Amino acid sequence: MNTSRTALITGAASGIGAAIATRLAADGASVALLARRRDRLEKLAAEITEAGGTALAVPADVTSPDSVAEAAALVQDRFGDLDLLVNNAGLMRVVPFADGPLADWRSTIDVNVTGVITVTHAFLPALRRSAATRTTDLVNVSSLAGERINPGMAVYGASKAAVSHLTRTLRAELAPEGIRVTDLEPGMIGDTELADTFSPELQSMVDELRRTLPAVPVGEVADLVAYVINRPRHVNLPHLIIQPSKEV
Template sequence: MTYDLNNRTAVVTGAASGIGAEIALVLARSGAKVALLARRAERLAELAAKIEAEGGRALAVSADVTGDLTPAVEAVHAAFGRVDLVVNNAGVMLANPITAGRDDEWRRMIDTNVTGLLTVTRAFTDDLVGAGRDGVADLVNISSVGAHGTFPTYAVYAATKAAVTHLSANLRTEFGPLGVRVTNVEPGLVTSELGDHMDNPEVDAHLAAWREQVPPLHPADIGDVIGFVTSRPKHVNLRQLVVLPTVQV
């Protein structure tokens, strides 16, 4: 589906694949100019070309949310001007027992899932506040149902997503009065590359078996939700959404 997002300017992190790419497609097809942020420049260029071939406007910006975003922000402003819609989608899921002591994985998840989200939010805060004063502004954070559950071997990942969910609720107390809507989205099982970077065969097998039992959502299902959320009238803020496959409990 498409929505009315004409004259909106969006930034989507983690846009090189999966949920991020589908969010970008929905926003662009709905009329928004979309800046695509991720590390994989070639994938971003392909997605930008696809959007433009469909008549949309997109900018591929190779950037790491854990690093200095100044050049990325400058590129977005030069191409599209002020941003009024930010989707913090970049994330990584690495699962191992705590007893494995994988502090390398812990740091990577915290740096990307939590600190990266804060870095992107800070980078576009002035844009969002200005847009909220003049019209509509949205900050959308992609969390996970893992924020509320207990999952062996996924403890640190779940903790980072719990942080995203709680952070989103608190950010709304600051941004809401400034006219910026804050939405936290918690997907359940979704087909994506999120689990492709894990290096534990036992955990991989468990995830594969779970996907056999619970047919996952398609990333486009999440993209559709984001299109709906951000196209609501200015006075409507959908604060928290949990999006699950029907059979997932």
């Protein structure tokens, strides 16, 4: 297993992002942790360091080009060129389209779509330099919601469909340069904070669904990312779905 990767993970303060960061650091990667919550990032960075890993807390807002540019400069100064970018930051609102405030729909697009574009654009020069000499990966965490019709998830699903399409096109553009690109679409995943904004009634339904399925632990998603990035340099896994065995 390649233990010398240099990675940035967005949405690293909790859930899937934190699990990916912890797993990659345990494998020997230097990990930059990007999210808005400084306290959570610093706590995770300290835990990784105490376990013998290398981590850097990078408080930033993926919707702000200036904030992301500052983050890119900080990561470059500390770690040099990245060879792995995991775009994982996401926001989910579940409510019928007509009932949702326009501000909620705008913020969903800002985080889920514009955030991926902004972060990728900022770190792409480093990925391109890395690809000239070593294995380099871009992994975008999308969602099965981007492929399915889920009432109450019109804007979230649309945002994730956009991420998946963007990812497929980026692969077509970047593959000739040696940058491997992967669209990862999770289904029902446990231990995430995406459902924190749900109404009590909806949260109760989701909790019951997770007990029935049950949901995939975030550690399994992290294991899958570790598998993807450790394939031989000439092998790319461009589209992956991870979901509970009973989810249809």
